[in-house]
Amino acid sequence: MSSLKIAVIPGDGIGREVMPEALRALDALNSRHDLGLKLDHFDWACIEHYQRHGDMLPPDWFETLKGYDAILFGAVGWPAAIPDHVSLWGSLLKFRREFDQYINLRPVKLMPGVACPLAGKKPGDIDFLVVRENTEGEYTNMGGRLFGGTQREMVLQESVFTRHGVDRVLHFAFKQAQKRGRKHVTSATKSNGIAISMPYWDERMKDVAAQYPDITWDQYHIDILTARFVLSPERFDVVVASNLFGDILSDLGPACAGTIGIAPSANLNPERNFPSLFEPVHGSAPDIYGRNIANPVGMIWSAVMMLEFLGEIQPSCTTAANELMFAIEKVLQEGPHTPDLGGQASTTDMGKAVADAL
Amino acid sequence: MSSLKIAVIPGDGIGREVMPEALRALDALNSRHDLGLKLDHFDWACIEHYQRHGDMLPPDWFETLKGYDAILFGAVGWPAAIPDHVSLWGSLLKFRREFDQYINLRPVKLMPGVACPLAGKKPGDIDFLVVRENTEGEYTNMGGRLFGGTQREMVLQESVFTRHGVDRVLHFAFKQAQKRGRKHVTSATKSNGIAISMPYWDERMKDVAAQYPDITWDQYHIDILTARFVLSPERFDVVVASNLFGDILSDLGPACAGTIGIAPSANLNPERNFPSLFEPVHGSAPDIYGRNIANPVGMIWSAVMMLEFLGEIQPSCTTAANELMFAIEKVLQEGPHTPDLGGQASTTDMGKAVADAL
Ligand SMILES: CC(C)[C@H](C(=O)O)[C@@H](O)C(=O)O
Ligand SMILES: CC(C)[C@H](C(=O)O)[C@@H](O)C(=O)O
Numbered sequence: 001m002s003s004l005k006i007a008v009i010p011g012d013g014i015g016r017e018v019m020p021e022a023l024r025a026l027d028a029l030n031s032r033h034d035l036g037l038k039l040d041h042f043d044w045a046c047i048e049h050y051q052r053h054g055d056m057l058p059p060d061w062f063e064t065l066k067g068y069d070a071i072l073f074g075a076v077g078w079p080a081a082i083p084d085h086v087s088l089w090g091s092l093l094k095f096r097r098e099f100d101q102y103i104n105l106r107p108v109k110l111m112p113g114v115a116c117p118l119a120g121k122k123p124g125d126i127d128f129l130v131v132r133e134n135t136e137g138e139y140t141n142m143g144g145r146l147f148g149g150t151q152r153e154m155v156l157q158e159s160v161f162t163r164h165g166v167d168r169v170l171h172f173a174f175k176q177a178q179k180r181g182r183k184h185v186t187s188a189t190k191s192n193g194i195a196i197s198m199p200y201w202d203e204r205m206k207d208v209a210a211q212y213p214d215i216t217w218d219q220y221h222i223d224i225l226t227a228r229f230v231l232s233p234e235r236f237d238v239v240v241a242s243n244l245f246g247d248i249l250s251d252l253g254p255a256c257a258g259t260i261g262i263a264p265s266a267n268l269n270p271e272r273n274f275p276s277l278f279e280p281v282h283g284s285a286p287d288i289y290g291r292n293i294a295n296p297v298g299m300i301w302s303a304v305m306m307l308e309f310l311g312e313i314q315p316s317c318t319t320a321a322n323e324l325m326f327a328i329e330k331v332l333q334e335g336p337h338t339p340d341l342g343g344q345a346s347t348t349d350m351g352k353a354v355a356d357a358l
Numbered sequence: 359m360s361s362l363k364i365a366v367i368p369g370d371g372i373g374r375e376v377m378p379e380a381l382r383a384l385d386a387l388n389s390r391h392d393l394g395l396k397l398d399h400f401d402w403a404c405i406e407h408y409q410r411h412g413d414m415l416p417p418d419w420f421e422t423l424k425g426y427d428a429i430l431f432g433a434v435g436w437p438a439a440i441p442d443h444v445s446l447w448g449s450l451l452k453f454r455r456e457f458d459q460y461i462n463l464r465p466v467k468l469m470p471g472v473a474c475p476l477a478g479k480k481p482g483d484i485d486f487l488v489v490r491e492n493t494e495g496e497y498t499n500m501g502g503r504l505f506g507g508t509q510r511e512m513v514l515q516e517s518v519f520t521r522h523g524v525d526r527v528l529h530f531a532f533k534q535a536q537k538r539g540r541k542h543v544t545s546a547t548k549s550n551g552i553a554i555s556m557p558y559w560d561e562r563m564k565d566v567a568a569q570y571p572d573i574t575w576d577q578y579h580i581d582i583l584t585a586r587f588v589l590s591p592e593r594f595d596v597v598v599a600s601n602l603f604g605d606i607l608s609d610l611g612p613a614c615a616g617t618i619g620i621a622p623s624a625n626l627n628p629e630r631n632f633p634s635l636f637e638p639v640h641g642s643a644p645d646i647y648g649r650n651i652a653n654p655v656g657m658i659w660s661a662v663m664m665l666e667f668l669g670e671i672q673p674s675c676t677t678a679a680n681e682l683m684f685a686i687e688k689v690l691q692e693g694p695h696t697p698d699l700g701g702q703a704s705t706t707d708m709g710k711a712v713a714d715a716l
Binding site for chain 2: 006022039067077084087088089093110115116117118119120138139140141142143144145150151152153156157158159160161162163164190191192193194195197198200222223224226227228230231244245247249251252254255256259260
């Protein structure tokens with residue numbers, strides 16, 4: 001059995017509090033199933049590294065990490081100490097782009113034991129997958145300012161959509177739908193307002209969808225789609241969207257399913273040319289950092305997604321992923337729970353409970 | 359008393375079904391209070407006009423409408439017959455831009471009698487105002503396509519933010535907050551991903567906010583803000599956002615408050631250099647058109663907003679606005695209700711009930 005190299009980057013804020021809980025579970029599974037995971041720790045993408053070196057990552061980060069099978073990532077962003085465009089564009093967004101992690105996969109699922117903010121919804125009612133384009137689209141630093149400092153000041157901002165970038169995420173979404181029960185894809189755009197890029201996405205959607213006659217599909221404008229997430233979340237199966245719209249839908253979705261604290265995500269390079277990155281949907285949360293009350297499940301569930309992805313090349317990881325998911329479900333149902341779930345347990349309590357349930 | 363000229367444009371789809379109900383109420387109030395409203399009807403911005411003339415509006419639309427005090431608008435858009443970029447950009451978006459209706463005002467309020475999709479919320483818990491920039495930002499047809507038809511195909515899409523455009527909507531939002539109880543403004547951006555325009559908005563926000571020391575403010579990234587609408591809608595008072603983000607938040611908000619069917623909007627040119635336009639947030643809804651089941655309250659409430667706006671120059675309209683709002687509230691509490699509110703009444707039934715309650 002070959003070993004699997006995992007780069008562990010806790011980052012900042014509650015990333016540092018939830019990461020140990022994911023590692024606790026991984027360590028247990030690693031020895032039990034002889035997974036051969038080799039975990040290396042990196043004190044990168046954090047305030048300390050920035051203050052010491054003036055940058056979020058060392059110059060050789062790409063060379064150092066490129067041979068890893070996966071990156072397990074906590075959270076980044078600490079606006080009080082580092083401007084967002086430095087911290088995010090200097091770490092997370094850099095990984096996504098330079099390692100071509102062009103898929104951001106975010107399951108949205110109402111779990112037993114989690115109180116749903118939507119009246120009358122039961123587990124099973126909310127169970128869909130957001131497939132987000134993760135490298136291009138609305139997230140650019142292209143553009144600029146004219147007449148700066150005057151009353152005529154104006155700013156242009158570019159979005160960039162390529163056929164390469166759009167088609168591959170659409171194909172990925174349809175392939176995901178083939179593996180799921182309802183075999184349906186919903187696309188999110190805003191073609192009636194954003195007149196160039198969004199009609200282009202619709203055009204590609206139509207073209208790609210025609211190649212999957214076994215999958216039904218529809219499309220919504222992003223405004224009404226956010227409303228439908230609240231009013232009828234049952235209808236969704238796979239939702240595919242641009243970088244920005246996917247970002248919005250994958251915060252809104254987990255909120256509708258109870259809490260962002262448990263939401264996981266996978267930033268995938270499906271071809272495995274580069275490491276994929278797994279991180280909770282929540283950020284560094286400066287407001288609650290240091291109190292040991294962050295919900296560790298988003299982080300641990302992200303480790304499940306990592307094991308699933310590794311399982312495609314090393315089957316024992318699939319067994320481990322299933323066991324860890326089972327342990328998460330048990331703790332969500334029986335407790336202990338952190339405050340975001342209405343409990344009083346600490347991050348550590350909840351993380352230990354998951355490891356104990358393994 | 360001078361007369362007030364109102365242009366009535368039902369448009370397409372359920373716009374045609376709900377408009378008569380707003381007119382029923384306005385007629386009653388007009389004679390009772392001697393408001394001096396002069397209503398002119400225009401069969402524009404609809405399929406018939408497009409099929410007869412090849413355009414949504416006649417060439418002299420600007421000259422014809424510019425002297426009106428207000429436009430009461432139903433809905434537009436019928437993708438099966440007219441491409442969206444033709445129907446919307448050829449009517450509604452044209453009005454907004456050429457009449458410089460730079461404020462889109464959308465109250466979000468959980469009303470007594472309306473079932474809330476969010477568990478445990480009561481009327482009073484959700485009561486905020488979305489102030490949306492309505493002329494620039496992400497809604498442009500600037501950009502283009504390179505390498506069309508090849509694998510290298512790519513599309514650029516511009517967003518345009520001007521100091522003029524951003525500052526005036528921010529000022530408007532702060533002035534609205536001064537009139538409300540909680541005196542708080544929340545700004546929605548996405549500066550950690552959209553690296554040029556959004557930090558610019560934040561910069562202007564900081565600058566403008568400093569001019570209103572009596573108002574508190576904060577800002578959220580749009581992703582987490584949509585989550586907060588679902589998880590803690592109580593915290594919002596005035597929410598100010600760009601064209602796109604305001605569009606999203608003003609569909610999501612009303613969904614959280616029960617139904618988009620009752621949500622009104624005002625497209626304002628506050629200086630009254632041009633007519634302002636009042637329309638329900640819902641669109642033409644081809645899927646339910648022709649069945650007389652659309653909720654007329656979004657349209658009637660939009661008429662209330664029109665009367666309020668006219669009331670600033672002719673006080674009897676304020677009295678009429680209050681009476682009409684009172685009638686809406688009564689019918690929302692006591693019925694009859696259209697199917698979106700869980701009832702079985704028709705559009706006409708519900709509209710008549712509002713007029714009867716006057
Ligand atoms: C029809 C469409 C262009 C419009 C918009 O996005 O502005 C609508 O959704 C609205 O909110 O008024
Ligand atoms: C931190 C931020 C740049 C990031 C994003 O918008 O992509 C985050 O919100 C996410 O969803 O991973």
